[in-house]
Amino acid sequence: MSQEKNVKITMDIDSLRSELRDNSVRVIDVRREEDYKKSHIPNAVNLPLANLLSDDSPERVVKLVNTIGIDDETPVVVYDDTFGALASRVAWTLEYLGHSKVSLLETTFSKWKSLGLEHDDKIPQIQSKEHTIQLNSEILSTTDYLETSKNKPNVLLIDNRERLNYLEQHIPGAINLPYRTLATQDKILRPKEDMKRLLDNRGITGEFEIITYCGSVGTLSGLAYYALKSIGLSNIKLYVRSFKEWKGLEKPTVKQEDAHYWDLSAE
Amino acid sequence: MTLSEPVNSNPISSKSKINWGKMEEAEDFAATVKLYRQGKFDEDSFRRYRLQHGAYGTRMTNDYAMVRIKLPAGEVYPYQLEKISQLSEQFSIGSAHFSTRENIQLHWVVLEDVSEILRGLADVGLTSREACGNSVRNVMCSPLSGVCPDEEFDSTPYALATARFFLRNPLSQSLPRKFKFNFTCCEKHGMVRMVDVGLISQTRDLDGSTQKGFKIFLGGGLGNKSFVGHQLEEFTPEEDLLYTSIAVIRIFDRLGDRKNMARNRMRYLVNDMGWEKFRNLVLKERAIVRATQSVVTRLDVDHAPNLIKRPIQISDESGGSIPEGYARWIKTSTLKQKQSEYHSVFITLEAGDITSNQLISLASIIQEFSSEGNARTGFIQNIAIRYVHEEDLPRLYSKLLGVGLAKSGSLTMAAPVGCSGTTSCNLALTNSHRLAKEIQRKFLELKLDQDDDLSDSSIKISGCPNACAQHGIATIGFFGGGGRVGKEMYPNYQMSLGGRSDGETTLGSTCHRIPAKRVIPVILKIIELFKENKKSNDTLKDWLHRIINGKEDTAIKSMHDMKIALDFLTIPPTKEEDPDFYNDYGSDSSYHTKTGKGECAA
Numbered sequence: 001m002s003q004e005k006n007v008k009i010t011m012d013i014d015s016l017r018s019e020l021r022d023n024s025v026r027v028i029d030v031r032r033e034e035d036y037k038k039s040h041i042p043n044a045v046n047l048p049l050a051n052l053l054s055d056d057s058p059e060r061v062v063k064l065v066n067t068i069g070i071d072d073e074t075p076v077v078v079y080d081d082t083f084g085a086l087a088s089r090v091a092w093t094l095e096y097l098g099h100s101k102v103s104l105l106e107t108t109f110s111k112w113k114s115l116g117l118e119h120d121d122k123i124p125q126i127q128s129k130e131h132t133i134q135l136n137s138e139i140l141s142t143t144d145y146l147e148t149s150k151n152k153p154n155v156l157l158i159d160n161r162e163r164l165n166y167l168e169q170h171i172p173g174a175i176n177l178p179y180r181t182l183a184t185q186d187k188i189l190r191p192k193e194d195m196k197r198l199l200d201n202r203g204i205t206g207e208f209e210i211i212t213y214c215g216s217v218g219t220l221s222g223l224a225y226y227a228l229k230s231i232g233l234s235n236i237k238l239y240v241r242s243f244k245e246w247k248g249l250e251k252p253t254v255k256q257e258d259a260h261y262w263d264l265s266a267e
Numbered sequence: 268m269t270l271s272e273p274v275n276s277n278p279i280s281s282k283s284k285i286n287w288g289k290m291e292e293a294e295d296f297a298a299t300v301k302l303y304r305q306g307k308f309d310e311d312s313f314r315r316y317r318l319q320h321g322a323y324g325t326r327m328t329n330d331y332a333m334v335r336i337k338l339p340a341g342e343v344y345p346y347q348l349e350k351i352s353q354l355s356e357q358f359s360i361g362s363a364h365f366s367t368r369e370n371i372q373l374h375w376v377v378l379e380d381v382s383e384i385l386r387g388l389a390d391v392g393l394t395s396r397e398a399c400g401n402s403v404r405n406v407m408c409s410p411l412s413g414v415c416p417d418e419e420f421d422s423t424p425y426a427l428a429t430a431r432f433f434l435r436n437p438l439s440q441s442l443p444r445k446f447k448f449n450f451t452c453c454e455k456h457g458m459v460r461m462v463d464v465g466l467i468s469q470t471r472d473l474d475g476s477t478q479k480g481f482k483i484f485l486g487g488g489l490g491n492k493s494f495v496g497h498q499l500e501e502f503t504p505e506e507d508l509l510y511t512s513i514a515v516i517r518i519f520d521r522l523g524d525r526k527n528m529a530r531n532r533m534r535y536l537v538n539d540m541g542w543e544k545f546r547n548l549v550l551k552e553r554a555i556v557r558a559t560q561s562v563v564t565r566l567d568v569d570h571a572p573n574l575i576k577r578p579i580q581i582s583d584e585s586g587g588s589i590p591e592g593y594a595r596w597i598k599t600s601t602l603k604q605k606q607s608e609y610h611s612v613f614i615t616l617e618a619g620d621i622t623s624n625q626l627i628s629l630a631s632i633i634q635e636f637s638s639e640g641n642a643r644t645g646f647i648q649n650i651a652i653r654y655v656h657e658e659d660l661p662r663l664y665s666k667l668l669g670v671g672l673a674k675s676g677s678l679t680m681a682a683p684v685g686c687s688g689t690t691s692c693n694l695a696l697t698n699s700h701r702l703a704k705e706i707q708r709k710f711l712e713l714k715l716d717q718d719d720d721l722s723d724s725s726i727k728i729s730g731c732p733n734a735c736a737q738h739g740i741a742t743i744g745f746f747g748g749g750g751r752v753g754k755e756m757y758p759n760y761q762m763s764l765g766g767r768s769d770g771e772t773t774l775g776s777t778c779h780r781i782p783a784k785r786v787i788p789v790i791l792k793i794i795e796l797f798k799e800n801k802k803s804n805d806t807l808k809d810w811l812h813r814i815i816n817g818k819e820d821t822a823i824k825s826m827h828d829m830k831i832a833l834d835f836l837t838i839p840p841t842k843e844e845d846p847d848f849y850n851d852y853g854s855d856s857s858y859h860t861k862t863g864k865g866e867c868a869a
C-alpha cells in the first residue's frame with residue numbers, strides 16, 4: 001500500500017556493496033556529523049537524525065532531501081549505529097514525504113566495520129535534486145488520530161519501549177513489544193520466519209490496523225514499523241510524537257499496580 | 268550472505284556435555300498458549316502444564332510469567348550465560364535473577380513470549396522443564412563439590428546423573444507436591460537436612476578397598492512449617508543411590524497428601540507417620556526396587572574427569588597496580604581449593620540480580636579465568652568461578668571491578684538472601700528483595716564483611732511465611748507480614764535467630780516482630796549486644812546458638828532477654844512523626860497487604 005512490493009525492507013550487505021559499485025543507490029548515514037566525518041560507508045551522505053528532527057516539517061525535509069541528491073526515483077539505503085532505530089526514523093520520514101524506494105541496511109555501521117568491509121572519510125560531492133511532496137499520511141498517527149481510533153476492535157497499539165518503562169506507565173490498551181525483541185545478534189531485524197512466529201504468538205497479524213509508539217521521537221517504534229512491514233503487514237502507522245507528547249498533553253496513562261518490579265532490576 | 272561470528276570469539280570453547288533442552292517443547296508451549304487464550308484449555312490444566320514447563324505466575328496479573336531456568340548441579344557455561352543475557356534483554360526486564368536453588372529466573376515475561384525463551388534455551392542445551400510444579404525440581408549440588416578441601420569425593424557427577432534420570436521421567440510428572448534433591452561436599456557447606464533428599468558424599472573401607480557412597484537425609488524442608496531431615500542409614504553405597512531415590516519418590520507418590528495443599532510436602536508425611544516407620548518403608552521399597560529393576564535401571568554417572576586447563580593469557584596486563592579493595596575481596600569472597608594454586612571466586616549479586624550486560628561480561632570473564640571453562644551457581648543467589656589460578660586473581664579482580672561484580676563479602680554475613688517478594692510474587696506481603704539489597708549496602712558501607720566474628724553468620728529474608736529465602740536456617744532470619752496501628756498498616760517482619768544448616772542444623776527461634784524500616788537498626792543492635800557480651804574467639808553464630816540452647820550466662824541469656832533489649836526499636840511512631848515508617852521499601856505510598864493465589868501447589 002504505502003510502498004511498492006519490490007522494495008526490500010532491509011538491504012543485505014552483498015546487495016548494497018554491488019549497488020555501491022554500480023553507483024545506483026543513495027546511502028544515508030544518520031549518525032552525528034563528527035562520527036560521519038571520521039569514517040563512513042564510501043559515498044554515503046550524512047543526514048544526522050538530530051538535524052532532521054530539529055524541524056521535520058515536510059517543507060524543510062524536502063529541502064534536506066534535495067541537497068543530498070534524492071528525487072522521487074532515487075533508491076535509498078539508510079544506516080546508523082544504533083541497532084537500526086535512528087535509520088528507521090529517517091527512512092520513515094522519507095516514506096512520509098512520498099518516497100517509495102527506501103530500505104534499511106540490514107546491519108549497523110560497527111558491524112559493517114568489524115567485518116572488514118570498506119569505509120572511508122571522503123565527503124562525496126552531491127548534485128542537488130528535486131523531490132516532490134506527496135504526503136503519505138496513511139503511515140502517520142497523530143495524537144488525535146490515536147485517541148479516536150485506539151479503542152476500535154481492529155486497531156492494535158504497540159509500545160516498543162523496554163518492559164520496565166511499559167509496566168511503569170503506558171497508553172491504555174497498548175501491548176508491549178520491546179525493540180530489543182526485534183533484532184538478532186547480527187542484524188537489526190530478525191529473519192522473516194522468525195519475526196513472523198514471534199509476532200503471530202503475540203497476536204500481531206494482518207487483521208489489525210497497527211499503531212506503534214515509543215518514548216519520544218519515534219525511533220524505537222520506527223524500527224518496529226519496519227519489523228512489522230518485514231513480514232508483509234501493511235496497515236501500520238507510526239505515532240511519531242509518541243509517549244512524550246501523549247504525557248505532555250496530559251492524556252490518560254495506566255500502570256501495572258501493586259508490584260515493585262523496579263527493585264528486581266540490577267541497574 | 269550470513270554474517271560471520273563476532274571477531275572476539277572464544278579463546279576456549281568448552282561445551283556442556285549434557286543437552287537438557289528439547290525444541291519440541293517450545294513449539295508445543297506456543298500452541299498450547301494459543302489454545303488457552305481461545306478458551307480451549309481450562310485454567311487448571313493450563314496452569315499445571317505451564318508450571319511443568321517452568322513458567323510461574325506473576326503478581327496480580329495473568330499476562331506475565333516468570334521463567335525459571337534450571338541449572339542442574341549449578342553448572343553453567345559461558346555461551347549459555349550469553350544466551351540468557353540476550354533473552355533477558357529481549358523478553359524480560361534487562362536483568363536476570365539467580366535463585367537459592369541454582370536456577371536463573373527471568374521475570375515479567377509476556378506469557379505469549381515464553382515459548383521464544385524455551386526456544387532460546389533449547390538452542391544452548393538448557394531447559395526450564397520441571398522447574399516449577401509438582402515434579403523433581405532442579406537437582407542441586409554444592410558449588411564447592413570437586414574443590415572442597417573437606418570432601419571425600421566430588422558429588423557433581425551423581426547430581427547430574429540424578430537430574431538426568433528424573434527429568435521428563437513419568438515417575439516424577441505428577442507428584443503430590445514438589446520434590447527437591449540437594450547434593451553437597453561436606454557438612455560445613457551443607458543444606459542437606461532441610462530438603463526432601465539431602466546427600467553428602469562419603470567413603471568407607473570395605474575389605475581393604477575404598478567404597479564410595481552417601482550420607483542420605485530425608486524429610487527435611489523449610490516452609491510455613493519446617494522440619495530437619497533424618498539420616499536414613501550409616502552409609503548408602505553408590506550402587507544404592509538411585510534405588511533409594513526411586514524408593515523414596517514412590518512412597519511419596521503413593522502416600523503423600525494430595526488434598527491438603529498446605530501440608531503435602533514429603534516432610535509432613537514423614538512427620539505424621541513418624542521417622543522410624545517411614546524409614547522402614549523406604550528400606551523395604553528399596554529392596555523391591557533393587558530386586559526388580561537393578562538390571563535395567565541404572566544411574567548413568569559420567570566419571571570422565573573434567574579437563575582442567577589454565578586459559579592462555581592473551582594480553583599481558585601485569586605491571587599495573589592492584590586496585591584498591593583487593594585484599595578485602597580476597598579475604599571475604601574467595602576460597603582456596605583442595606587443588607594447590609587454585610582458588611574459587613564467589614560473586615555476590617544484590618539479592619541475586621544481574622544485568623544483561625553483566626551477564627555478557629561474566630561469560631567472557633569465565634572463559635578468560637576458569638580453568639574448567641564453566642561456572643557454578645551457589646546456594647545464596649550467587650555464582651562461583653572456580654579453578655582460578657592464584658596468579659590470575661589480581662587481574663580477575665580488576666576485570667570484575669570494572670563491571671560491578673567485585674563486591675566483597677560474598678562468603679560473609681554481608682551477602683543476605685532476599686526472595687523476589689512484592690517485586691513479582693503473588694504471595695508476597697513485603698518487599699523482601701529490596702530489603703536484602705539495603706542490608707547489603709549498609710553492611711558494606713560499615714565494612715562489616717571484614718569482621719571475622721560475623722563471617723559465618725547469615726541473613727535471609729522471605730516476603731511471606733513460605734520460606735523461599737530459607738529464613739529458617741539463617742543466623743538472623745525474617746519473614747514478611749503486615750503490622751497495624753489503628754487503621755494504618757506498616758510492613759513488618761517476624762525475626763528468628765540462631766538458625767543454621769550445617770552438621771548442627773537448627774531452625775531459628777522466633778524472637779520478635781520488627782517493622783521493615785527498623786530491620787537494619789535491629790540487626791546492628793544485635794551485633795552491638797553480641798560485641799558487648801562475646802567471649803574471645805566467639806562468633807555471632809556461636810553466641811546465638813548458646814542463647815537459644817540456654818547455655819549463655821551473660822546479659823542476654825534467652826530469646827526473652829533479646830526481645831526486651833530490642834523492644835525500644837519496634838515501637839511504631841505515629842504517621843505524623845514518621846510517615847516513611849508506613850511505606851515499604853521501593854514504595855512511596857501507604858502500605859497495605861495484597862496477595863494473589865500461590866501456585867506451588869498447582
